[in-house]
Amino acid sequence: MVVTLINRKRAAxxxxxxxIAPELMRSAQAHANDCSARGWCSxxxxxxxxxxxxxxxxxxxPTAWGENWIQAFDxxxxxxxxYNEPPGNDxxxxxxxxxxxxxxxxxxxxxxxxxxxxxxxxxx
Numbered sequence: 648m649v650v651t652l653i654n655r656k657r658a659a660x661x662x663x664x665x666x667i668a669p670e671l672m673r674s675a676q677a678h679a680n681d682c683s684a685r686g687w688c689s690x691x692x693x694x695x696x697x698x699x700x701x702x703x704x705x706x707x708x709p710t711a712w713g714e715n716w717i718q719a720f721d722x723x724x725x726x727x728x729x730y731n732e733p734p735g736n737d738x739x740x741x742x743x744x745x746x747x748x749x750x751x752x753x754x755x756x757x758x759x760x761x762x763x764x765x766x767x768x769x770x771x
Contacts, residue, residue, distance in 0.1 A: 649726060674752055679755055679756035682763045688716050711769060715766040716763065745768075747770060748768040753766050753767075
């Protein structure tokens with residue numbers, strides 16, 4: 648559902664949809680699980696790995712990479728938060744609408760209050 652919601656936002660701006668990459672799905676889910684296990688999230692894993700490193704470990708060789716994460720109650724709220732960031736401070740919105748990425752993977756895991764939603768983006 649997260650990918651569908653993101654691709655709807657992209658379509659509204661005349662952009663092509665992101666394709667789902669199995670490797671990015673693995674990367675995002677592993678990071679969501681890691682965030683859930685430690686009870687907090689960031690763009691760095693519990694071992695210090697950044698987005699590119701985690702994507703590479705999952706078998707994805709990115710030429711461009713990015714990541715959105717949020718703790719939210721449901722997919723709609725997660726995507727809306729990313730999309731509705733105020734201009735000038737909107738890196739998550741820019742990731743949703745960027746043309747440098749062509750593929751996406753999403754991971755979801757329980758959080759203390761809702762869920763961690765991770766969207767890993769890339770191009771190869």
